[in-house]
């Protein structure tokens with residue numbers, strides 16, 4: 238079992254933005270979902286774990302090794318799919334993956350050929366191996382991104398907002414690929430898409446304004462809200478009045494009608510119906526309450 242331990246981690250950028258504020262979190266094998274709105278600090282946390290930037294305070298250890306003191310230990314065991322992969326050179330997917338493998342230190346020709354071919358097959362890109370990645374669709378690029386992250390048999394894989402812009406079929410394919418790899422390693426999925434976490438993750442945390450607002454097992458976090466989520470269809474023009482009177486956590490359109498979900502430990506008023514909490518309720522309730530977890 239691998240263990241990533243994050244203790245009291247803070248990061249303030251030179252411009253004064255406090256992107257991470259005293260984060261403590263322990264992550265073990267499986268898919269871990271890190272949810273938060275834009276600017277919450279997810280990418281800052283991912284880059285710090287990947288040792289691409291140093292924290293201002295706090296410590297980070299991987300399987301007992303202090304990775305701030307010995308960053309090469311995590312670098313050798315890390316696969317990273319960043320939010321922006323940059324520009325792809327106009328060479329074939331096979332050649333590019335082979336090149337990245339050399340950069341990762343896989344120098345034995347036979348081993349490298351085996352790994353590159355196996356990963357192209359695993360990510361369903363073998364048939365397209367002679368095509369340039371710059372001509373790939375968004376979904377194919379993301380699968381290529383996973384292939385490069387898996388080179389060298391990592392124990393920790395970080396994927397930052399991987400499904401943004403993918404169509405439902407590609408997203409599904411990408412999800413299956415991620416869940417297949419997460420059995421023997423830690424996979425951290427950083428996203429603002431609640432469904433990605435709901436579909437894939439055994440553990441999760443929610444960040445807001447650089448702070449860790451909650452963490453736990455998705456089903457347990459949903460159970461904790463049982464009896465507190467109420468639903469009602471309203472006229473759109475009445476929305477401001479409902480927002481004034483109740484804690485409206487979400488507004489959804491369904492067949493052109495406005496539906497609201499309200500957080501309350503009792504029936505807010507006649508016409509509301511109690512519903513089973515979903516992960517979006519956990520997410521929005523957490524962001525509205527904004528009480529960081531204390532350790």
Ligand SMILES: Nc1ncnc2c1ncn2[C@@H]1O[C@H](COP(=O)(O)OP(=O)(O)OP(=O)(O)O)[C@@H](O)[C@H]1O
Pocket residue numbers: 250251252254255256273274275276277278279280281282429
């Ligand atoms: N290199 C940097 N220098 C200064 N400020 C930064 C830097 N990188 C991020 N920030 C700021 O830190 C805060 C957290 O940003 P970060 O990118 O970590 O959040 P995020 O949750 O990943 O959001 P997004 O999904 O938009 O990437 C934001 O206010 C952002 O503007």
